Amino acid sequence: MPASKEHTLGEFDLIRRFFASETDADGVVQGIGDDCAILLPPPGQLLATSVDTLVSEVHFPANADPADLANRALRVNLSDLAACAAQPLWFTLALTLPEPDTVWLEGFSRGLREAAQKFGIALVGGDTTRGPLCITIQVTGAAERPLTRAGAQPGDLVYVTGELGAGAAALPLVLSGDAGASHWVQARNAFYYPQPQLEAAALIAPFASAALDVSDGLLADLGHICEQSGVGAEVHAEKVPVAELAAQTLDHDAALAMAVSGGDDYQLCFTVPAQSRSELERLVSAGVLEATEIGRVIEGNAVRMLKSGAEWQPPATGYTHF
Amino acid sequence: MPASKEHTLGEFDLIRRFFASETDADGVVQGIGDDCAILLPPPGQLLATSVDTLVSEVHFPANADPADLANRALRVNLSDLAACAAQPLWFTLALTLPEPDTVWLEGFSRGLREAAQKFGIALVGGDTTRGPLCITIQVTGAAERPLTRAGAQPGDLVYVTGELGAGAAALPLVLSGDAGASHWVQARNAFYYPQPQLEAAALIAPFASAALDVSDGLLADLGHICEQSGVGAEVHAEKVPVAELAAQTLDHDAALAMAVSGGDDYQLCFTVPAQSRSELERLVSAGVLEATEIGRVIEGNAVRMLKSGAEWQPPATGYTHF
Structure with a gap:
């Protein structure tokens, strides 16, 4: 809704400072802050992409430590890249929060940054909205020869x-x-x-x-x-x-x-x-x-x-x- | 949570039939159904990607027609691709639903399919979870020379x-x-x-x-x-x-x-x-x-x-x- 959107953006603008763009990462031409992230895929490779949503009280306790939660949210997505033998490139975060709680955001963004650095993946875009706590992360990686669930043969x-x-x-x-x-x-x-x-x-x-x-x-x-x-x-x-x-x-x-x-x-x-x-x-x-x-x-x-x-x-x- | 996840997947497995994979789309090597979608980006182009979340009662009335809603969710994301002069390639859907309502899902998936066909974009992956109604779509497009918000000069x-x-x-x-x-x-x-x-x-x-x-x-x-x-x-x-x-x-x-x-x-x-x-x-x-x-x-x-x-x-x- 336009007006509530402006209102929400006003409130949520502060969130941007918690998720600084990593424009110096490989292949990231334009990170957070424009209509789209602009990305240069590694030539000659396939891309693997996976998205997962974690919902409060469905996938984690509402009072979970936000840094812990950020780690789980990113790591389980990275596991899908591993399943395909893809190496991490970049990810996006769609974060829905009841209110812009700066203490929670500080912990969450710290956990996310640590996990991203550890596994060499760059946060390139996202969306923050008001609503029930809900974390959607989409990861993209590159693979020369991606593994899938198909291909097992008797005798393997x-x-x-x-x-x-x-x-x-x-x-x-x-x-x-x-x-x-x-x-x-x-x-x-x-x-x-x-x-x-x-x-x-x-x-x-x-x-x-x-x-x-x-x-x-x-x-x-x-x-x-x-x-x-x-x-x-x-x-x-x-x-x-x-x-x-x-x-x-x-x-x-x-x-x-x-x-x-x-x-x-x-x-x-x-x-x-x-x-x-x-x-x-x-x-x-x-x-x-x-x-x-x-x-x-x-x-x-x-x-x-x-x-x-x-x-x-x-x-x-x-x-x-x- | 493992057990509730199995439970949820059991319930939500039916959702798969509403969102059939479009493996015949250009560049889609593996669509819905594996750990990752496997995609072949068009050579020599940049990728543009954008994610948006629509939350019930924040961005749309809870009783909105599901086909209408699917159209809005995909179209506003496609507008971000247009903003960067990128042409649509593929998208993912992370859908959180209070319950697997087949009537709602039939309408939503029909609206989504119609919009996707109209604008030439393929649904390649997603996640369905139980929780408050919340729709996150991430679109990816290709651009030879993406437009950004930077670059305007006095006199333009x-x-x-x-x-x-x-x-x-x-x-x-x-x-x-x-x-x-x-x-x-x-x-x-x-x-x-x-x-x-x-x-x-x-x-x-x-x-x-x-x-x-x-x-x-x-x-x-x-x-x-x-x-x-x-x-x-x-x-x-x-x-x-x-x-x-x-x-x-x-x-x-x-x-x-x-x-x-x-x-x-x-x-x-x-x-x-x-x-x-x-x-x-x-x-x-x-x-x-x-x-x-x-x-x-x-x-x-x-x-x-x-x-x-x-x-x-x-x-x-x-x-x-x-």
Whole structure:
């Protein structure tokens, strides 16, 4: 609405000072402050782009620390770039806020700036509006040979990077908001500071046949690879690397259930032709890639989970619902 | 949150069927359905990108027709591409909805599809979340020589495309929601179906020195050009083309005030070096460009409004606030 818009812009003009443009970043011809950001894409590469919205009380507690929140918002988006083996270029922020709270904005913009610097991505544009707290970030990266969920073939090996289950194990602790609780620091780090696997993605890009990031849970996400590739998969539960936070805060079976069905890990699940195993194991042995072989791609259309050689169904995890 | 996310995705999976991917669009290697959209930017061109959020009850009435709303959401973003003389390539949609209302979604997706086809832009990705109704669209276009707000020089002529004041005059009618009211159709068209000036932008791009779209109101927007270009401007109120809807529904002074201070017109305001006037007038005479010379760029840093040769301050417009 024109008048309320002027009014809102008046109020929200102050927001600009929190999100300074980074016109010195590579390829950014014009950053924040014009009708559009003007960008020079790296020649000869494809672009990968992904958008995610976080809504207060749906995706995070309303009283979350704003710097933590900014980190999560940017990092989960960067994880989508990692899933495609794209390297970060630039991002935009659409921020809806009930009021221009300068303390909150200071924390949020600081967290965002730190995360952006850490992962080498430039904030090039955005929109700030009045309304219920809602954060939409769109990231764009470049890839010579982007990985997708399609491309897995029967006989390929299934790998995951890092360890799984920390994101889901962290959730009840994060929701409690009890900074004095045991494992609070690990839970906060797992939930708000996931590590987008950009370096791992660059290492596996030359030979992986399919990839995605584990956001909905390993079983569900591997199911997406199967669906898009027209294959099935077989996973050995014992081989799934369980995150320390899950192992320390839950009994063995619950921790394993979190690792296979929990979400929010932002590790990569990827498939590799069998003839590339030695090359992959070389990267793992050299300590440059943390990845574990957990199963293989088979004919079919479903993910089978095996434990001690028998078909196994992970128990319902019973997370706290928001 | 993992569990609520699964839950939400379950509910919202149905949304996918409303927003089919357009993988046959130029440069779209992978549309909706993977972690990222994979895009091939046109070689040798710059990209222009802009993001805007519309929040229910802040930017539009909650009971707005969803097809109307989709049109407005996409068209106001396309207007930012026109402001930079960029031609549309692709866009993403981050849609937050209280519940997956299939009737609403059918209307919204139909409106979005129609607008996207009309302006030749492909929906390549998005995110759907549960929460208060909120629509974020990010458009990307390509430009060989993008126009910005900087570049106006003293002596340049100031032009606007089309007519001004319709957006602001439409607002009280649109807010009334009274489809039986006199001028309802014109008001609805002005507010929900603004015409992004993409063709005009392509015509003026070779010789315009600065440009933007009139979203905050002519005076405020021309002020943005002055600020970014380090110049002043002088506008003759009598020369400002007043939209029919404003002229028909308001007295002469109020209509003029809407034209110079109202917002939401999505026409272009641009500056042209004096030596290009004849070329511009030729386009206007030939009927391919609708543009009116309304003033000139001067030394200084402010916009001066003249009426009958004397300094003139438009009266406060007193729009309905949302």
